[in-house]
Amino acid sequence: MNHNTAPPRPARWRLVLFGSGDFACNLYWQSVTLYLLFFYTDVLGLAPGVAGLIYMIGAIWDGLADLAVGIVAQRGRYRYRTLIAGGTIPLGVAFVLLYGAPAIVDEPVAAALVAHIAFRSLYALVNVPYAAWSTRITQDSGDRTFIAGARMLFGAAAATIVALGTPWIAARIGDGVSPGGYLVAAAVFAAVATPVLLMVAASTPEVLPVAAVERVSVAACLRVLGSNRAFVTLNAAMAAGGIAAALLNQSVLYYFAHVVGDPGAGPGTLAMMGLVGVVVVPLWTWWATRRGARSAWFVAGLVGLACAAGFAMSAAGEGTTRLFLLGMQIAFAGFSLAGWAMLPDTVEYGEATQGLRVEAIAFGVSALVQKGALAMAAAVIGGVYDAIGYAGGTVQGPAAVAGIGWLMIVGPAVAIAVSMVAMVANPLRRETHDAIVAGLGRG
Template identity: 55%
Template sequence: MAPSIRRAVRLAPPPRTRPGVAQFTLFGAGDFACNLYWQSVTLYLLFFYTDVLLLPTALAGTLYMAGALWDGIADLLVGIAAQRRPSHYRHFIAIGAIPLGGAFILLYSTPPLAGVGLALAIGTTQILFRTLYALVNVPYAAWSARFSPDSRDRTTLAGVRMLFGTAAALVVTMGTPWIAARLSGVPTSASGYVGAAAVYAMVGTALLLALAFGARGARAEDTALAAVPMLLCLRLLFGNRAFVTLNLAAMAAGLAAALLTQSVLYYFKHVVGTPTQGPQALALMAVAGTIAVPLWMLATRWLGLRAVWLMAAAAALVCLGLFAVANPRNGGEAEILLLLAMLQGSFTGFNLVFWAMLPNTVEYGEVRHGTRVEALAFGVAALLQKIGLAAAAGVLGLFYHHIGYAAGTPQPPAALAGIRNLMLYACSAGVAMSALVMLFNPLKRGVHAALVQELGMTAPRAD
């Protein structure tokens, strides 16, 4: 691209001042709010459809998959809008915070309908919730590229966000059945789920508003960003090898993680025969993820981001190999719980690297193509993530239908074997694919520091 075009569209360098502890904490708290919603939808919504509303598994999986696909489209649309107004990320969050909380409560409300009417109502509430979630989450994620140009600050921020996110996962996994039991006497009642959703909505709304009005923003010069055609931005984005390989690897790893976590409740209820251990296992996995975050952060300081991804993949494959030979019905419940916790620790490594490396792909593309594609990069990344999650929900629902799973009845031997095999073999394939794709990512250790130096954003530092 001609140098004159580069000067017209390049953003002014982000601020050189280093963020303080208060800003790391405030920004990370936004992830706690988002994950109150997201972890609930990921861990409980499909189970709510099949085992509380008693929807057929194929229908429940299809509705969830359709919602996740719309979620990705909404992410893309919000990314396009935010790309044109990069200094107004906080405005998106402030506008969407309160409606998002209300839509989340509706997500777990049980309409007095049946058949097609019930399916349409569920689909409508999913579209509403996921649209508002995109309105808040995509600008929040894109804001991380303005938080600091330094890769080590970005890795620290990703770690802080993940600590808050895994804390939210722990709250959701332990709090949902606890709140439901105290509101209705039954931990899996419809009224209990909506009560838990109301509690999470109140907390999440308050934290998002605090973020919108309290976090540091982009510089005033960024309002002068020249308009760039969206088709050009998309073409440059998909010509960005760092961005493409990172997102393909994340889709594969995300598919594996989603199939694992969404199967946990079914696995303990039907394969192990101890339904109360399902929420306990999810809570333990959340604790393991929290513990793993600072360990992976230290590893990135020594090895770099790409190497940590490959290390996390190797650890996950080892755990899955041990899971293949474990037998929960011969006193191996503790071994299964430990392996699931270790798997979650491995998946935490993928998440940390993804969120630390995604802002770095923005500078990689800027140096290679002369145009900074920032908010749109986060919107497209979210779209690709949601496609992976939609695929996981669709695969799970259709596969369970294929093996003869039926809620509320004893499962046939083929269904029991199928639940376990899906967790084992599909997850292994996803993890292995993510590692293979990451080998082609160009952001090796030290590369981003050189990019930042070339752009004149800050002094170079090891990433």
């Protein structure tokens, strides 16, 4: 279907304001990514396999919730701002309970699982419409790359705050490994994230009207997505990149504690990784704008593989470990920028090749794929740590130390290589999207 009016391009300040929503989302997401598994094993004392299973179930549920929200958003023809505004305050409450509920009940495993599912459900309700909104603000590929860069900058800033703020608050509320400290940190992050998301919901325009999205069956939408080569290959690459990042990021605290022998260096390194993201995102944005986001993916992959190879051949000291992690963060920032810049463009690619615009469901399916990848990563970490005999809060044996080290190197390297293979098949070269938009009569 064609819509022959070209919507106006929004001002850059509006794009930046929209990108600030990722600051709020990443206060939640980075906490879950960087600290929740560690909280389960080393604060609550859950077995690694149990902790990994809870995390995996939560991630799978999250993916299903993402798909359900995408269906509701598209089939129900809701304004994205309505879904975000309605879910923001419950999301903040659920995030606090994520750390609070398991610590105050007699059945911490059951409480952790229920709280995890509740949080993931509400996160999907807010995050899927927020991500899909980038298709309605603008259809200019350059603007979308700019949005991706702004979102990445805000996300990296949030990652830095979470990485430094969580242990800082935990150390002042308790001894650094008490549940109360993590609970207070969660409450602080929720208090900051909530008004930011409400501001984004209230102030962001939806240039493309809801009426421009056809109301068709879910099955038809899924068939279109399954035939959308750009969408399928991009999501395969993003899933592999997500697995690589999860295996690395969730290994950092364990690696510094048991391989390097300096547990206090872990949070500081995570913060440095966040700061690196702030520095390199403008460079990746510049590259993607001029050479294409697909090109940026390959460059990022080569950076990651070079870092993994170099670190595998070096001594596991604190300095070399930090250099390795910072280099990998540069690569992951490139993946994230390229992925989020390209994902909105796959909507028009599918519309041009299949004759149907699939918007919110596309982002829901994409989120389902990514959360499935994170679930796989959590299962791998929990299974490997169980197999090597890891026990939280104790000195690890030689087999466990070696296993922690090799998982953090080999796992991400293999996943990065897979992501690059998937991206080879992606058809969204530079200038492709501009031609598609012109062909749809919106150029």
